[in-house]
Amino acid sequence: MTDTTAEAAAISTAEVSDATLNAATDMDAVTLRVGDLEGMTSYYSGALALEPLEERSRGSEVHRVLGRGRTPMVRLVGTPGLPAVDPRQAGLFHTAFLFPDAAALAATVYRAAQDPRSRFSGSSDHLVSEAFYFTDPEGNGIELYVDRPRDQWSYAGGGLQMGTLYLDPNAYLQQNLTEQTLAGVGRAAGKVGHVHLQVGDIPTARAFYIDALGFETTVDTYPGALFASAGGYHHHVAMNTWNSAGAGPRAAALGLGDVAITVPAREDLDALASRLVHHRIAFADSGRDIVLRDPWGTQVTVGLPGADIDDVLSR
Numbered sequence: 001m002t003d004t005t006a007e008a009a010a011i012s013t014a015e016v017s018d019a020t021l022n023a024a025t026d027m028d029a030v031t032l033r034v035g036d037l038e039g040m041t042s043y044y045s046g047a048l049a050l051e052p053l054e055e056r057s058r059g060s061e062v063h064r065v066l067g068r069g070r071t072p073m074v075r076l077v078g079t080p081g082l083p084a085v086d087p088r089q090a091g092l093f094h095t096a097f098l099f100p101d102a103a104a105l106a107a108t109v110y111r112a113a114q115d116p117r118s119r120f121s122g123s124s125d126h127l128v129s130e131a132f133y134f135t136d137p138e139g140n141g142i143e144l145y146v147d148r149p150r151d152q153w154s155y156a157g158g159g160l161q162m163g164t165l166y167l168d169p170n171a172y173l174q175q176n177l178t179e180q181t182l183a184g185v186g187r188a189a190g191k192v193g194h195v196h197l198q199v200g201d202i203p204t205a206r207a208f209y210i211d212a213l214g215f216e217t218t219v220d221t222y223p224g225a226l227f228a229s230a231g232g233y234h235h236h237v238a239m240n241t242w243n244s245a246g247a248g249p250r251a252a253a254l255g256l257g258d259v260a261i262t263v264p265a266r267e268d269l270d271a272l273a274s275r276l277v278h279h280r281i282a283f284a285d286s287g288r289d290i291v292l293r294d295p296w297g298t299q300v301t302v303g304l305p306g307a308d309i310d311d312v313l314s315r
Contacts, residue, residue, distance in 0.1 A: 019275065021214040021261075022268045023231030027192040028260035028303070029065065029072035029312050030095045032140055035254050037062055037078030043137055044074060047115035048097065048108060048144075049186040065312050068190040072312045073097060077257055085139035085255040090198050090247040090296035092256035093240060094133065094141030098193025105130070105146040106176035107185035109169070112144065123172070125165040128153050128234040132169060138254055145193065153234070160218045160234060162227070194229075194236050195259050197298065198244040202226050204295050205239040212279040213261075213300070214272060236261070250297040258299045260312075265304070272302055 034040040041064060044050045050066040050073055057063075067073040074095065085091070099105040109132045112118050119135040131145035154161040181188070199205040206226060209215050215228035218235055224242055227235035237259070241247075263269060269290055276283050276292065283292040289303030 018271055019211075019214060020216055021230040021272075022263050022265075024264045025230035025236065025268075026262045026305070027194060027236055028262050028301075029067065029075050030092075030192055030195060030259065031075040031077060031257035031299075032092075032095075032138075033077045033079045033082060033254050033257045034138055035078075035080050035082065035084070036138070037064065037076055037080075040076050040136065040138060041066065043115065043117050044076070047112045047118050047134075047136075048142075049111055050074065050190075051186060068186065068188065071189070071191055073190060073192055075258075075312055079254065083251070083253045086253060087139065087198075087243050088247065089253070090200055090244050090250050091253075091298060092140055093196040093198045093238070093243075094143045095192060096131070096143035096145055096194045096196065097190055099144065099146050100189050102130070102146055102172075102176040103178065103181040104185070104188035104190070105132075105144060106173050107181040107188065108144050108190070110173055110177055110182060111185055112142075113169075120169075123167040123169045125163070125167045126234075127161055127163045127165070130167055130172070132167075132172075140255060141196070143196070147193075147234075150232075159221070162219050162234060192260075194233075194238065196238040196240070197256075197259070197294075198247070199239045199241060199294075200244060200247040200296060201241060202239065207279075208281075208294050209237055209239065212275055212281055213302070214275060247296065249295075256298060258301055261300065261302045262305045263302060269302065269304070 044066050053065045053067050055064040062078040064076045065072045112134050113120055117137045121133040121135055123132045129145045129147050131143050134142045136142055210217055210228055215230055215237060218229050219227040225240040227238045229236045272290055283290050289301050291301050293299055
């Protein structure tokens with residue numbers, strides 16, 4: 001990774017670009033390092049109805065992209081021999097897969113619940129969304145969710161209102177699952193809606209993800225957690241210390257390999273580069289994306305939209 005902090009002297013504080021990400025910022029496919037590539041491919045195909053789209057070998061590693069239609073949603077990198085996911089370390093809390101409506105969500109939840117390799121860990125009405133939680137066979141958290149329309153979101157004291165209310169999974173499926181949607185579950189759209197991370201402490205996470213990357217705080221009233229977004233979304237990223245308080249830099253292990261974010265134009269990458277130089281954060285700039293690491297060693301890629309599957313495989 002190229003250290004560009006030496007350029008700081010050439011860019012004055014007055015020249016630092018806008019402090020926040022473009023409102024049209026979105027999330028892209030998450031990368032997971034896995035020990036059993038075939039087993040994990042089978043799981044994400046069977047439980048979440050994601051289809052293998054393309055793969056590439058890079059040295060001893062095999063990179064495989066899965067998604068819905070031609071939308072990449074997860075890249076699995078076969079790296080056998082690495083230590084298992086440690087739930088106490090910094091890294092992934094869950095990848096949140098967003099679906100277009102309750103029927104598509106219900107069909108995917110039913111598929112995931114029927115797979116004996118899934119571990120169901122709960123469901124919640126978050127006021128802005130309805131969500132169901134699972135853990136994959138290698139310990140990576142998964143959220144399956146649908147958003148409520150934005151005109152139904154509530155605000156108080158200038159802050160977005162989010163909650164954790166009980167959501168009956170059986171009642172939800174009874175109300176929203178049909179044979180037709182279940183039969184066509186793999187044809188329903190889906191994408192990564194947000195990524196929830198485990199970090200060592202919230203102030204350091206805030207300095208990186210908000211002050212430097214440019215997300216805006218949406219909710220900071222939950223103890224040990226911070227939610228942030230671009231464009232007023234409820235959150236594109238979240239950070240918590242519930243299991244990982246005090247964690248230091250990540251050691252090489254299975255689990256989260258890359259958090260991918262898209263911004264609309266090269267000008268947005270230029271603005272990000274200026275912020276990173278200002279904050280003395282090292283990064284690499286390929287022209288189409290900027291790659292850097294958070295304070296715990298998690299790789300973050302911020303790139304332009306329209307990336308094809310080859311672009312995902314090249315990260």
